[in-house]
Amino acid sequence: xxxxxxxxxxxxxxxxxxxxxxxxxxxxxxxxxxxxxxxxxxxxxxxxxxxxxxxxxxxxxxxxxxxxxxxxxxxxxxxxxxxxxxxxxxxxxxxxxxxxxxxxxxxxxxxxxxxxxxxxxxxxxxxxxxxxxxxxxxxxxxxxxxxxxxxxxxxxxxxxxxxxxxxxxxxxxxxxxxxxxxxxxxxxxxxxxxxxxxxxxxxxxxxxxxxxxxxxxxxxxxxxxxxxxxxxxxxxxxxxxxxxxxxxxxxxxxxxxxxxxxxxxxxxxxxxxxxxxxxxxxxxxxxxxxxxxxxxxxxxxxxxxxxxxxxxxxxxxxxxxxxxxxxxxxxxxxxxxxxxxxxxxxxxxxxxxxxxxxxxxxxxxxxxxxxxxxxx
Amino acid sequence: xxxxxxxxxxxxxxxxxxxxxxxxxxxxxxxxxxxxxxxxxxxxxxxxxxxxxxxxxxxxxxxxxxxxxxxxxxxxxxxxxxxxxxxxxxxxxxxxxxxxxxxxxxxxxxxxxxxxxxxxxxxxxxxxxxxxxxxxxxxxxxxxxxxxxxxxxxxxxxxxxxxxxxxxxxxxxxxxxxxxxxxxxxxxxxxxxxxxxxxxxxxxxxxxxxxxxxxxxxxxxxxxxxxxxxxxxxxxxxxxxxxxxxxxxxxxxxxxxxxxxxxxxxxxxxxxxxxxxxxxxxxxxxxxxxxxxxxxxxxxxxxxxxxxxxxxxxxxxxxxxxxxxxxxxxxxxxxxxxxxxxxxxxxxxxxxxxxxxxxxxxxxxxxxxxxxxxxx
DNA sequence: CTGTTAGCGCGTTCAT
DNA sequence: ATGAACGCGCTAACAG
Numbered sequence: 001x002x003x004x005x006x007x008x009x010x011x012x013x014x015x016x017x018x019x020x021x022x023x024x025x026x027x028x029x030x031x032x033x034x035x036x037x038x039x040x041x042x043x044x045x046x047x048x049x050x051x052x053x054x055x056x057x058x059x060x061x062x063x064x065x066x067x068x069x070x071x072x073x074x075x076x077x078x079x080x081x082x083x084x085x086x087x088x089x090x091x092x093x094x095x096x097x098x099x100x101x102x103x104x105x106x107x108x109x110x111x112x113x114x115x116x117x118x119x120x121x122x123x124x125x126x127x128x129x130x131x132x133x134x135x136x137x138x139x140x141x142x143x144x145x146x147x148x149x150x151x152x153x154x155x156x157x158x159x160x161x162x163x164x165x166x167x168x169x170x171x172x173x174x175x176x177x178x179x180x181x182x183x184x185x186x187x188x189x190x191x192x193x194x195x196x197x198x199x200x201x202x203x204x205x206x207x208x209x210x211x212x213x214x215x216x217x218x219x220x221x222x223x224x225x226x227x228x229x230x231x232x233x234x235x236x237x238x239x240x241x242x243x244x245x246x247x248x249x250x251x252x253x254x255x256x257x258x259x260x261x262x263x264x265x266x267x268x269x270x271x272x273x274x275x276x277x278x279x280x281x282x283x284x285x286x287x288x289x290x291x292x293x294x295x296x297x298x299x300x301x302x303x304x305x306x307x308x309x310x311x312x313x314x315x316x317x318x319x320x321x322x323x324x325x326x327x328x329x330x331x332x333x334x335x336x337x338x339x340x341x342x343x344x345x346x347x348x349x350x351x352x353x354x355x356x357x358x359x360x361x362x363x364x365x366x367x368x369x370x371x372x373x374x375x376x
Numbered sequence: 377x378x379x380x381x382x383x384x385x386x387x388x389x390x391x392x393x394x395x396x397x398x399x400x401x402x403x404x405x406x407x408x409x410x411x412x413x414x415x416x417x418x419x420x421x422x423x424x425x426x427x428x429x430x431x432x433x434x435x436x437x438x439x440x441x442x443x444x445x446x447x448x449x450x451x452x453x454x455x456x457x458x459x460x461x462x463x464x465x466x467x468x469x470x471x472x473x474x475x476x477x478x479x480x481x482x483x484x485x486x487x488x489x490x491x492x493x494x495x496x497x498x499x500x501x502x503x504x505x506x507x508x509x510x511x512x513x514x515x516x517x518x519x520x521x522x523x524x525x526x527x528x529x530x531x532x533x534x535x536x537x538x539x540x541x542x543x544x545x546x547x548x549x550x551x552x553x554x555x556x557x558x559x560x561x562x563x564x565x566x567x568x569x570x571x572x573x574x575x576x577x578x579x580x581x582x583x584x585x586x587x588x589x590x591x592x593x594x595x596x597x598x599x600x601x602x603x604x605x606x607x608x609x610x611x612x613x614x615x616x617x618x619x620x621x622x623x624x625x626x627x628x629x630x631x632x633x634x635x636x637x638x639x640x641x642x643x644x645x646x647x648x649x650x651x652x653x654x655x656x657x658x659x660x661x662x663x664x665x666x667x668x669x670x671x672x673x674x675x676x677x678x679x680x681x682x683x684x685x686x687x688x689x690x691x692x693x694x695x696x697x698x699x700x701x702x703x704x705x706x707x708x709x710x711x712x713x714x715x716x717x718x719x720x721x722x723x724x725x726x727x728x729x730x731x732x733x734x735x736x737x738x739x740x741x742x743x744x745x746x747x748x749x750x751x752x
Numbered sequence: 753c754t755g756t757t758a759g760c761g762c763g764t765t766c767a768t
Numbered sequence: 769a770t771g772a773a774c775g776c777g778c779t780a781a782c783a784g
Contacts, residue, residue, distance in 0.1 A: 048481065048561055050761055061771045066763060074769060091557055096537045097477045098761035101776050105424065105471055109485075109517070109538070117503040120496060127493040130520060139538060141485070142518040144506060161472045162485070162515060181467055185424055302700035321697060324678035426777055437755045442779060450753055474777035477760050 128338025209245030231292030272299025328371025504714025585621030607668025648675025704747025
């Protein structure tokens, strides 16, 4: 048996209405001197209506139809009505490809390039992007690099060939200078979540340092002195910022040997669970642990929730069920990240020469219990 | 202070090159009668290079360049080299819009219309769609209806105006007959997760009944007789199928009054938590509960995990942390759902007149503990 | 193997 | 207020 069940419904002739009927239909087309049969090959669908088709039916010129479709004011209400009626009859739909081509060769799509579709954080961001774009009649294309630095340029290349108006990108490759040319050609480029490398561009990032610093301070306030930091492999920038916030807050409190409790995982290195076990097996184990991203938080939940409920725990990135499980987190508005990114792109399209702007999105601590456990 | 921090980096003149320069530069273009001047910076033209530009630089005709770019075999290795070199120099990128327009007025994008970007289930499906499309050089456009039946037609309309090659849609409106015309015009339509209403189309759905039936049977096998079913509002079809599987399995075991333990939530009705409390407050409360989707599962986790660990619980849809929390679920390969949907669309493009196909994706029970709790 | 001509569907320019 | 001609960038259909 095959992996999936496939069922054919009915026979060919039952699919939709009989296509043979169609071949008898006549396309409204002045270019034809005699009534033409819709398709030479049986089974091919009829053609889409064009501006010219609508114009003919309405008895006006193509340009007039164009004006009506573009909401150009200079059309009499009477002809406008006639045109709209004809358009509706023919199920006319302006071809955005042709429109874009004529208007400078660009589409009305914006690309958002992320590393991984499964990360809920990116999804909320994408939702924000989409909503913001929709208000301007733009469509979002979501593309992924599969978190592989090598595929970034390939993916971006395909998108640029589509003539996306703007490129919102979570940089993954080590160098984005290849986008400089595109930027000059009028494509708005916005780096999201991390700044681009070797490329001056608008950007939106989180207040990462502030987030971990707030978590550390909160833990210090209830008496913790040995605080661990565990982070799954993600990207240098986010890692480092969050680490810096952690270190800085500890230094401010006079704790200078925090490096002992730092566990920054490499790809293919030990898992979060292993890192945490490692930390807790130390001579002077931490009494509290901060995780640097949602993946590490999942690992921490697995390791701590069931066995060590005496260890305080705060995770970066909010997640579903965190409230149900009583996990304190450093949260932020991921959707706002997307909205702001889209807004930067739109502003850039309106003003290609203005100075680049960097927006940072606030982060805050959400106490839910796990972060309020005192040192034992 | 505003909600976000905005920082302007540097002054205007530092952002890329000065646009005033631009107006002085002359585009590399034979149509220009005056001597051709390259751009002041790096020799890059401010305009995008076109086929004609490349052709001129390579000393061939536009068509030859076209052939090279389309990997048309009938070009000598020598001219091919020259063309490729010129293309690289000018950073030429074929305009997919123009290409699509010429080749029948369609783009090379495929739309996937879902209800909600936040649902991880759809995200995995989208990942499957994207991967499958990428192999054919197609791009995915992800659009959302915000789970609002009214916006479906609006969203779809915008996508059709983009001339997407195919439309993969999770139907939300009560009627998809408006797509019949588009199908006939050659747009492949595939309904995902639910069959379309009043429209004959290819479709991919889950084996919903089999999933709940398996869960019920597993619970019956360890002695449960009173089994509850709770489902958050989603869509009639999925609801009903899962409910039918549940009822059928109970009937087979001779349990005919299961309707007492069914809680099918309406929008704005009681929450899952309330439904569960309601069930457990009955005279003869269920000893096991099945949730019909991931949202209901989240509610059940909130309600059961902390207080009532004596109640067996199986959720439909797998979710992150389900393993860490020991939650038994009815799982399936969400990505495969997307892959199959994309494959159906591609097959439909190749053969517009074949019979419609319906694919169903297997579901299976993943025992992790919560579903193996015996009746108390 | 390569070039020429024409036109995809639409919007711009200029005319009326 | 409306229309005719032209061209956006590219490729199909024919040349040669």
